[in-house]
Amino acid sequence: MDSQFATKVLLVDDEEEFISLMSQRLETRGLQVVSVTCGEEAVARIDDQNIDVAVVDLAMPGIDGIETLIKLKEKRPDLEVIMLTGHATVHSGIEAMKHGAVDYLEKPVNLSQLMEVIRAAKERRMQAMAKQSADEVKHILKSKSW
Template identity: 80%
Template sequence: MDSQFATKVMLVDDEEEFIDLMSQRLETRGLKVVAVTCGEEAVAAVEDRNIDVAVVDLAMPGIDGIETLQRVKAKRPDIEVIMLTGHATLHSGIEAMKHGARDYLEKPVDLNVLMEAIRAAKNERMTSLKKKSAEEVKHILKSKSW
């Protein structure tokens, strides 16, 4: 895969060992990875980086995964977010989805399951961006008097 078009994934988790290992595993599969260890870093990273998918841990010190999800979506609604948790509950899953998470996976996550979730999220983002671009072009054409 051409690295220019590689899926750009941001991993957000306070467990550095997990983030190091997962970054290596995803990069080996052709993804570009930005790894951060807290929600505040994630929110800052989406401002100046082109990210397709964020994989966010639910339980983190400081701002937790749900708040990180909300802030990322507020700044960049086009980024798809996959929540990861070692403490899955029905309530936390519903909360994540209500705030715009695309998926909700349990740790330890199977790499093939995560890769499929990332691929589906990237496809969803690309479809959404294409639709938005087409609507913008249609609007521009309607507003011009040529």
């Protein structure tokens, strides 16, 4: 896959062993991965990276996964966010979706399932960006008198 068009994933998890292994597995499958170990760092890095999809752990010290999700979506409403958790509850799943998560997966995560969710999230983001561009062109054409 051409790295210029590779899906860029922000991986946010406080477990360094998990993040290291998952980064390697995703990169082996052609994704570009930016790894951070806390929500604060994810929020700080989102501005200087062209991230397509964020994969965020729910339970982290400092700002937790839901708070990280909220802050990421405030800065980048177009960002697709997938939540991961080792402690799934219906309440936390509903809470994540309410704040804009596109999916909610349990650890240990099935890599094939995660890859499929990332692929679908990137596709949705690309479609949304294409629609936004088309809408902007229509607006410009309507506002010009030529």
